[in-house]
Each structure stands twice: as C-alpha cells, then as structure tokens.
Amino acid sequence: MKDFLTKLIKRLFDIFHLTVMKKESLFTIPIEIDLRFSGSSLTPTNVLEFKSKQRDINYILNIPKDKIILRKIMEVWIEMLEIRANENIDLKIEERPSFLFFKNYFDTYQPKTVMERLELEIKSLNEHQKEYFSKPPLYTTFPWVDQSPDEEYNMYLGFMKKEFEEHHGKAYIAEDGWKGFGPASNRLIEMEYNRIINIYESILKHGYIEKFGFPFIEIYIKDNEYKVTLEGAWHRSAILFAIETDSIPTVLNTNTNIINSKDVENWPQVLSKVYSKEQALEIFNDTFSSSLK
DSSP: OHHHHHHHHHHHHHHHTOOBOOOOTTBSSOOOOOGGGOSSOOOHHHHHHHHHTTOOOEEEEEEEGGGEEOBHHHHHHHHHHHHHTTSOTTSOGGGOHHHHHHHHHHHHOOOOSHHHHHTOOOOOOOHHHHHHHTSOGGGOOOTTOSOOHHHHHHHHHHHHHHHIIIIIOSOOOGGGOBTTBSSOOHHHHHHHHHHHHHHHHHHHHHOBOGGGOOOEEEEEEETTEEEEEEESOHHHHHHHHHTTOSEEEEEEETTOEEEEGGGGGGOHHHHTTSSOHHHHHHHHHHHHHSOBO
16 A cells, blocks of 8 residues: 555656745745755655654645636636725725625526536436436535535535634524625625725735645646545635736645546446536536536
8 A cells, every 4th residue: 555655656747847845935924844855856765754653744835827627606706806905905995896796606607406507508318317406506426525415415505604603703694695606695795895805915925824724635637637635724725816826825635636638437426417528528527627516
C-alpha cells in the first residue's frame, strides 16, 4: 500500500508538472514544508518518512487559475467583488451595486429541478431517470460521486445548518434556501454577502493567513488534459481569483480523488443507473469546459 501511494503521488507530479509552493507574497505566515519536496520529484524514502511519523501527507501546490473548474456561485462572487472594488464603500448595503448584483442572481437564477440545475437538455430518459431529473435541485448527485440523490439532499441541508450556526449564530430553516442559487431568504443573501465582503477586506488588509488552510482538490482527467475543483475554502479562493493572482494554493494528498473520463463505466451513479454512460459523459464534459453546477 505504501508503495502504491508513493507511486500515485509521484505520478501526479510528473503528469501534471505540479510544483510545491514554499512561499507567496500574499501569505503572512510562511508555509512550513520539507524542502525536499520542492520541484516535481518525490522519492519513496521521503513519503515513507512522512508516513512513519504518522503525519498526513499534504502537499501545498500552486494550481494555475486556468486549470481550476469553478463552482457557479464562485463565479458570481468573483464578479460581485470586482464591482465592490470600484463602488462607494460608504453606501448602505441595500444601495450598493455589488449587493444588488448579488441579490439579482438569487432572484433570477432559480432552478426548479435537477435537470434545470445541470443546465443540460438530457434526453432518452427511462421512468426512473424521469423521476430523478424532476426532483428539486438539491437532490442533484454527480455521476462520479458516491452519494445517492437522497444522501446529497441531506448533506446540503446539514451543510447549511452547520454554516448558519458557525458563521451567523442563527438557526437555519428550510425556507432560507441554498447558498448556491435561489430562491433564498433575504437574510441568507445578506449573510452570505457580508461574509464574503468581510473575508475580502481582511485579505486585502492582512494577506491570506495560512493557518486558516487551503482548499483540497479533486482532479479531473480528460484525455491528456487535467483540471481541478476546489473542495472547501470557496470564499477565500474566489477572493484570490478576484484580486488577480496567477494561481491558487491547494492541497494534494493521498486521499485526493481522481475522476478520469475513461473510468465512466465504473462511476458510482452510472453503476447505480442514476445516469447512463452517455449522460454521465455529457455532464462530465460540460463540467470540464465550464463550471460545476
């Protein structure tokens, strides 16, 4: 198993020409990482040494922005922050162009079904699939994930309950909606707006503070190309995009999920017949070329 993990990490570095980030001007705290991991070569000795110390093998990597698949809401945050950078900061929230833009997104983008959320006109559906694609959008599960539609729905609700308690100190109710699209309550929209604005202003003032961590990644492979999605730290990553950095610091480790289009027949939701192979590839190709819905 150790040899396999070693080869996997080394192979990722070699294929994707990844480099370990040691220090970046945005950071107020230098990243502490063994200098033997600089560059693209790793040796079994280095990896096994980390394993012997019972440490997580986390590699901090700069991923070029053009290799990152953004979530749809992150694209909205980035555009909102670009507006914010040029507006009168003394305006009341409800008068700010950035807030009006943000609120308009939730007021106008309101997918009612899984099909509408995926933004694809998927045809040739059997009866089971017709039922799934007609469910509310929070039941959306992507072909390559393990969770069933019901598990995804419960995960979204649990996620929002935790977010409200941790970041807003209030109890979440179903009527608040989801942070990624409308309809959403006014208090959710204001909370999310204030949250990202506060983080944005903190990063402008103090830099990106390393102790708050970096996003983990999932790697998507199509033929000889790769891209990644960001898992966690969505707000901070969107802010780094908005302030025009060339790349985003991310974490790669032995638990990093790799989604290869060649493996479509073995994707969990293809095996469970939620999607056909053709439907799954259509969703994968759309995600690879645009955004994660």
